[in-house]
Ligand SMILES: Nc1nc2c(ncn2[C@@H]2O[C@H](COP(=O)(O)OP(=O)(O)OP(=O)(O)O)[C@@H](O)[C@H]2O)c(=O)[nH]1
């Protein structure tokens with residue numbers, strides 16, 4: 717990150733929300749040259765991508781994948797490890813470096829249940845946050861309300877960790893292949909975000925697919941949203957804090 721401008725993404729989400737699947741899907745789309753708007757340029761973590769994509773070898777032409785990722789566990793349970801991607805944008809040939817952690821959902825669970833936030837300190841340097849939720853829970857009317865509540869808890873916990881001005885937060889909803897994400901649940905999560913000064917955008921994805929939606933749907937658009945971020949700049953010269961600014965302006969006009 718000291719060498720090149722890098723977009724670090726903070727990825728949170730309960731177990732099974734689809735974090736690993738999303739990263740695998742992005743990697744597979746890039747590997748097959750099917751990633752809308754971008755080409756794969758490089759990765760400093762190819763081995764790690766290969767490792768998490770192992771189960772997806774079955775994803776060949778016309779062969780719809782099923783359960784392809786496994787539960788994430790980490791060798792080091794105190795510190796996040798990152799996957800790296802360098803992408804080239806078709807529109808202007810510009811290169812983008814991204815760092816994304818593949819964290820175990822247990823970390824987010826412990827954040828909700830025990831406010832265990834120490835391991836998430838790195839989120840302070842993230843440009844964009846992906847808040848991942850399991851689309852299956854929101855498609856099931858008996859589980860939707862609880863799933864919304866848990867997502868809001870995560871937003872609330874996140875608000876304590878994130879700096880101000882807030883980085884952009886994207887609600888990434890998985891399993892788009894089984895249906896649309898319910899709008900009322902999104903509204904409710906957005907309102908929780910607004911209470912804490914966060915604007916939450918929505919990005920539905922189908923990392924894999926059992927339905928009519930093509931596998932990888934929404935993933936390239938999520939990355940595009942992520943890379944085109946404008947982090948609001950802090951108010952550099954608030955009048956009341958720096959009265960000398962006026963003196964400086966006066967000096968300028970006098971010369
Ligand atoms: N069809 C379909 N399957 C998905 C999608 N997203 C995730 N899955 C599947 O759902 C299961 C859970 O996804 P993971 O990506 O492993 O979940 P995770 O958030 O990494 O879970 P932990 O590592 O336990 O925290 C896996 O079997 C995935 O293959 C999706 O958008 N569509």
Ligand SMILES: [Mg+2]
Pocket residue numbers: 735736737786787788818819820821
């Ligand atoms: Mg995982």
